[in-house]
Amino acid sequence: MERTFFLEVVTPERTFFSGECSSMVLPTLDGLYGVLAGHEPMVTAVESGVFKYRTPDGMWHFAAVGKGFAEVMPESTILLVTTAERPREIDEQRARQAMERAQQRLHTLPTDQQEYTFSRAALERAKARLEAKRMQRKK
């Protein structure tokens, strides 16, 4: 039997997931970060991207997550993010349109710093959604 740990994924709107899991991969500031049971205590910042976790039945699950952070303990992990969506909840067409819009805005070289960061964040979110969708299909 594989060792498992208790995973909770919480967003302001709902508790996205709560249950045992055996492995997970987080999108962090410097790339993907894998966590297994018995991990040393750690706190890390989470970027928007694709988060995946494996439940004890061996299934990998994907989710597009927004910014946030994760608190990892040997026996349990809490992931607090602004948004979390399952691939089937994602509207692919809308995400693609959002991506194109954001890219266009970035192409016109916004001078306003705030607009730049905003477009940038929108682009990242849309990319994460499409990526989650793609990975789910590939599986």
Added chain:
Amino acid sequence: MTGMKEIRDHIKSVQQTLKITNAMYLISSANLRRARKQLNDVLPYFTKIYNAIADILQRSPELNHPYFDRRLHIPREERKIGYIILTGDKGLAGAYNHNVLQLAEERMKRTVNPRLFVMGHVGRTYFADQGYQMEPSFGFGVQDPTMAQARTISEIMVEKFQKQELDEVHLIYTEMVTPLELRVRELRLLPLVRSDFPRLKEQKGFRRTMDYVPSVDAVLDNIVPGYVKGMIFGGLVESFCSEQNARMTAMQTANDNASDMLKKLSLSYNQARQTAITQEITEIVGGSGLFTQS
């Protein structure tokens, strides 16, 4: 004795008012149910993010992060303190708006340089009447709080804090302790101060040390805006819940009063009617007596 017509008119007007208060009662109870659900959904996030920051504070005593900078070198007279004040869009909610405004007013008196970020119509008109300067372009509604709204507000506040346009950011909102007890609370959003957070109990046996990936600063950079956003959203939802609750209670009282009044009025209406009939009979009997006598 008042005339029958006057009493009838009075009864009618009370009945009209009762209809309105009853409708308002039903509306706010429906809103409350929805807001309660939202509150229950947001609460886990709220408490977890709060605990996580308390946890970090406890484990890393030495923090030199801009979000923790209390800017103590700035004297009291020059400190720019921003207050986000959450009031309702409408009155008729008992003491709900009054309590918020009272606390806000008290805080204004204590600070030399307050910056007001008022949400809700009642508060805005009140402070405008009092001649306070309010931040323009802060026209957010308080009905049906959304996460997107909370995000916009927190981005504005965090940016103002970073640019030193504000040295402190406070949130004044109403907390629903129990459905019967509403309490106005003031919460410091920025800077984060250690004493604002509870000391968590140390786990027995070993002292856990925590790693921060990639660094404490990077983690805090990510967590703190989320925390501010979460707190603002929580405050919005709590306030909305409280407002609906206060209105429900106020309307309930109004309904009860109206029913009492109707009871009394219909009694005096009947009395007046009785008197009128008796008088009429007496007159007729008196009149007919005249004929029989002659």
